[in-house]
Amino acid sequence: MDTGTHVVMGFALGGLAMVDPVVATDPLMQTTVLAATLIGSQAPDFDTILKLRNNAVYIRNHRGITHSIPAILFWPILITGAISIFVPAVAWQTILLWSFIAVFFHVFVDIFNAYGTQALRPFSKKWVALGVINTFDPYIFFTHLGAVIMWVLGSPPVITFVGLYSVMLLYYIWRVLEKRKVVLHARALHPEATHVFVSPSLRWYQWHLVIRTKEMLYVAESIHNEINYFESYPFEPIPNTTIMNAARKDDNLSAFLSFSPTYRWEIEELDHYTEVRFIDLRYRSKGHYPFVAIVQLDARLSIKNSYTGWIFNEDKLKKKLDILPD
Structure with missing residues (x-):
């Protein structure tokens, strides 16, 4: 999910924590648990900092190890330890429990996006992407936001958030069934x-x-x-050719292929170089396919320029390639 949705989910889980008597009877615990659920709801996405390196590293690693089984256990321990340093008087077991719930919930809802996560690591590096919920779902965001506002205005938190997540459960079930209907229809036609x-x-x-x-x-x-x-388009597996094998040594293209399950490729011979382009077909928008990987090779098949990421027009793509070293 997007950052904003994870934030309102953190608030909602902080309110839901009022079902715990340890939290409900202690104002300090309420504040501390809310901090833990807010941090826990964001922690797996701390790998967004990888964007500062380059897109290849980000694409290959985002929602990877930080969303894995070990990370689901590691983040709550780290959060609880940090909070215990600053607020030593709180019940650390309760902080650990609710920070774990927040981290687990973050990874769990991300699985339902088309982007997905590598939630099965270290047992498998396969991307788990159910493709049921959009990365930003207005219904999920605004129902959470509405429930949080109701809580702030005085609505009983237990009733409010148990009701919210009962509705969310039904919503997710409905979305799973709707996707199944779409898949069955497509398979009936093909x-x-x-x-x-x-x-x-x-x-x-x-x-x-x-x-x-x-x-x-x-x-x-x-x-x-x-x-x-x-x-x-014709379905053409990646050929075992000299040009393609040279291009596949590039980090940007390698990152693209590690993430994209369905794409088409093309090779174009230009005046001074050969361009290999891969286009992810899942994200068609207004007749354009914005998620691509480009590799440019010289006459000796040395990689001169490359790029992977989201590009919505060719002029921006040319600028991205121009800033790479020759």
Whole structure:
């Protein structure tokens, strides 16, 4: 989820903690537990700092080890230890419990996005992405925000937040069923499909689709269970050629391939270099595919420039490539 949603979830979990008698009867514990749930709701995304290095490092590692099984255990211990230093009088077991709930909840809801997480590490580096909830879901954000405002205005926190999360449970179940309906419809139209990649949108009944068969890739959308097709491309596995093998040594392209499950590629011979381009097909927006990886190679197949990330027009892409060292 986005940062704002994780913030309001941290507040909501702080209010939900009032079901714990240790918290409900002690104003200091209420404040401390709220701090723990707010920090815990943000902690797994501290790896966003990797953007300061470069996009390749960020794409390869964001929602990776910081969202893993060891991290779910590590973050609460770190948070509890830090809080205990500044507020030694609090019940550390309670802080540990609610910071664990906040961290676990952060990772759990991220699994439902199309981006996903590597939540199964160290047992598997596979990206777990259910593609049920958009990275920013207005309904989830505003219902949490509304519940927090009600709490601030005097609404009983236990009733307010137990009610909120009862509604959230039903909402997630409904979204899972809606996605399943979309997948079944796509497979009914394409019984030969090997994969159906589904990404949610901001609208409840609109879903982005990439349907892959052994021969073709179909880019489409589903609106109210009606599938509209945009483009289709031959499904071509990455070839074992000299140019492609040279390009795959690049860190940017390697990071892209570690993350993207469905893409098309193209090779273009230009005046002074060869350009290898990979385009993720999941994020079509207004006829454009913004998530790409580009590698430019000279006549000796040495990598001269490369980039991976989100680009919404070619002029910006040229600027990104121009700032890389020759």
